[in-house]
Amino acid sequence: MKDVPPLREETLDPADWEPLRALASRIVADAVDYTRDVRERPVWRDMPPDTRARFQTPAPRNGRPLAEVYDDLVTHMLPYPMGNTHPRFWMWYMGAGNFTGALGDFLAAILGSNLGGGDHAAAEIDKQVVGWLKEMLGYPSQASGTLVSGGSMANLIGLTVARNQMAGIDMRELGVGALRTPMRFYGSDQMHSCHQIAVEAMGLGNRALRRVPTDAACRMNVAALRMMVAEDRSAGLGPAC
Ligand SMILES: Cc1ncc(COP(=O)(O)O)c(C=O)c1O
Structure with missing residues (x-):
């Protein structure tokens, strides 16, 4: 041998x-x-x-x-x-860290944890922070939550939950193709582009998101919102959130 x-x-x-x-x-x-x-x-x-x-060179082959x-x-x-x-960055809203x-x-990178499950301390911290947020915002203890990468993901997940809850069908099983009534969402005309990206990614299309006018102080015009909701209901659409 x-x-x-x-x-x-x-x-x-x-x-x-x-x-x-x-x-x-x-x-x-x-x-x-x-x-x-x-x-x-x-x-x-x-x-x-x-x-x-220097940032436009071919991929290096050697370390x-x-x-x-x-x-x-x-x-x-x-x-x-x-x-x-x-401190003198005034271009845009953006976290400074x-x-x-x-x-x-x-x-966190040293620990390299996967928070999808398992019995480990980082997952406990994740749950603890979600619990603290629920407490601060007055959510019931049985509410669930998750920490995500930022505003875009948070809004995508929040709007997806609203869509699934308000669709009137088993959206997770049947998908948007089975919707009997086109859904409508409402936001101020000042809202961030991530909401449009979210409704597009959710398969509802940009038109599903109505922009409600605002006043000089950027406050949503609630009378206009009521009118839009009534208008959509009478057109056979489904106001969701
Ligand atoms: C008001 C608002 N919402 C959401 C976002 C998107 O957040 P993120 O970049 O964390 O996905 C931004 C980003 O600039 C924002 O200004």
Whole structure:
């Protein structure tokens, strides 16, 4: 019988953890300075053409030392942020994040948890935070919830729940093709584009979402909303939410 060669373990671990520890410490120290000194930098600056060109190269075939990749990020990426972490960023509503949150993100990635199930602490934290939100918003204890990536996903899920609940058919089983009455949703004419994206993704189409006019203070005109709902009912459509 021929000798079977010993199995060589494949790993993504570094050959030596110590240089990685040193680099990681440097990255954290740099990140503290970067966050602390945000006010000393411009909100935004244009990328020089040479820098921009670096992001348009073919996919690399070979790996590079991590320290070299990090140096590239320091030189070619960190000086050119969107600007939303700067206190003088007034372009758009956008979260600024903070250093504590960044450390939390790092540790969440270290743990690499899947929150779809299992008996583990991260899943318990997830449930605990949903419970806290229910408590703050006055929801009943039997209400359910889930943490998602942001506003677009939250609205897509919320509108999908409303659609399924108000469809008058078993929507999850039969799908939108079985709807007897076209559904209608209502939002202010100031609402975010994610609502339109949601109704499109839900198979209802943009027309299912009516835009209610607002006044100079951006408040929805409730009389106009009532009229739209009545108009839709008399046209045989199904106001949902
Ligand atoms: C009012 C509003 N709703 C929803 C969204 C979409 O949120 P996200 O980017 O978290 O999906 C935004 C994003 O800018 C927003 O401004």
